[in-house]
Amino acid sequence: AQSVTQPDIHITVSEGASLELRCNYSYGATPYLFWYVQSPGQGLQLLLKYFSGDTLVQGIKGFEAEFKRSQSSFNLRKPSVHWSDAAEYFCAVGAYNQGGKLIFGQGTELSVKP
Amino acid sequence: DAGVIQSPRHEVTEMGQEVTLRCKPISGHDYLFWYRQTMMRGLELLIYFNNNVPIDDSGMPEDRFSAKMPNASFSTLKIQPSEPRDSAVYFCASSLGDRIYNEQFFGPGTRLTVL
Numbered sequence: 753a754q755s756v757t758q759p760d761i762h763i764t765v766s767e768g769a770s771l772e773l774r775c776n777y778s779y780g781a782t783p784y785l786f787w788y789v790q791s792p793g794q795g796l797q798l799l800l801k802y803f804s805g806d807t808l809v810q811g812i813k814g815f816e817a818e819f820k821r822s823q824s825s826f827n828l829r830k831p832s833v834h835w836s837d838a839a840e841y842f843c844a845v846g847a848y849n850q851g852g853k854l855i856f857g858q859g860t861e862l863s864v865k866p
Numbered sequence: 867d868a869g870v871i872q873s874p875r876h877e878v879t880e881m882g883q884e885v886t887l888r889c890k891p892i893s894g895h896d897y898l899f900w901y902r903q904t905m906m907r908g909l910e911l912l913i914y915f916n917n918n919v920p921i922d923d924s925g926m927p928e929d930r931f932s933a934k935m936p937n938a939s940f941s942t943l944k945i946q947p948s949e950p951r952d953s954a955v956y957f958c959a960s961s962l963g964d965r966i967y968n969e970q971f972f973g974p975g976t977r978l979t980v981l
């Protein structure tokens with residue numbers, strides 16, 4: 753069965769520091785991978801997605817993620833965090849033969865210190 | 867585009883009452899998803915529709931929950947009777963096309979509190 757693990761429930765970084773949010777997935781074939789962001793009181797917004805090709809994908813708001821098949825990981829990174837990046841981040845995996853069904857991780861809450 | 871619209875944004879009800887949550891997907895989108903978000907279980911897919919037809923309802927927790935999509939621009943999620951453990955944020959999302967990589971657009975959610 754597909755599953756997604758986000759090991760860090762809560763991370764705090766200083767503004768201007770770099771960020772890496774971890775995501776590990778379990779899936780038997782090539783996964784379709786996503787990162788979503790949820791600001792307080794808002795719905796989820798897609799940051800980026802990976803299906804095939806270049807394992808380093810660029811997203812909105814200066815985020816990028818790298819797919820590493822050997823580690824079953826899809827970590828999200830940003831070189832310099834802004835206070836407005838404080839939010840909850842969700843990693844998700846989908847299967848090509850299950851329509852639009854996504855399995856989400858538990859989420860990582862990001863706090864940004866001034 | 868107005869995006870996915872959900873109503874109400876907040877609902878407070880008493881145990882045993884019927885609750886109806888509403889969703890208007892983005893015009894032209896043919897997939898609609900209902901999710902539930904709680905601290906304990908995270909974000910769970912309850913059910914999803916394609917062209918108004920339910921495709922997978924395996925995430926619906928029990929018979930007290932039902933969802934309908936009478937037309938392409940409207941869906942409801944009903945809980946009858948409601949229980950305190952149903953308290954959660956319920957999200958509706960829609961997407962265009964039958965490919966997994968099509969982006970799901972989420973509504974702002976309905977925060978349900980059952981007393």
